[in-house]
Amino acid sequence: MADITWEDPFCAEGNNCFRIGTDSNGNAYIAIAGQEDTPLTDTREALRTLIRDIKSGKADHLL
Incomplete structure (x- = not known):
């Protein structure tokens, strides 16, 4: 597997x-x-596009 640099975990409530x-x-x-x-x-x-779409509300129907 590639040498991946991970960011800190993101945890939403619940x-x-x-x-x-x-x-x-x-x-x-x-x-x-x-x-x-x-x-x-x-x-x-x-990944950048996914994050932008989530922030703009385009993925709200998935939540």
Whole structure:
């Protein structure tokens, strides 16, 4: 597995905690805290788009 640099866990009230990470190859990772060995992997741009969409309310129907 790539050498991933993980951010501190993000924990919403009453929800699972997740972590966002990146590697030197331009990949981005998202994983449930404690399960970093099985992350969802995509490009940094895809992760950036996901975060922007969540912040703008485009994913509210998923919550």
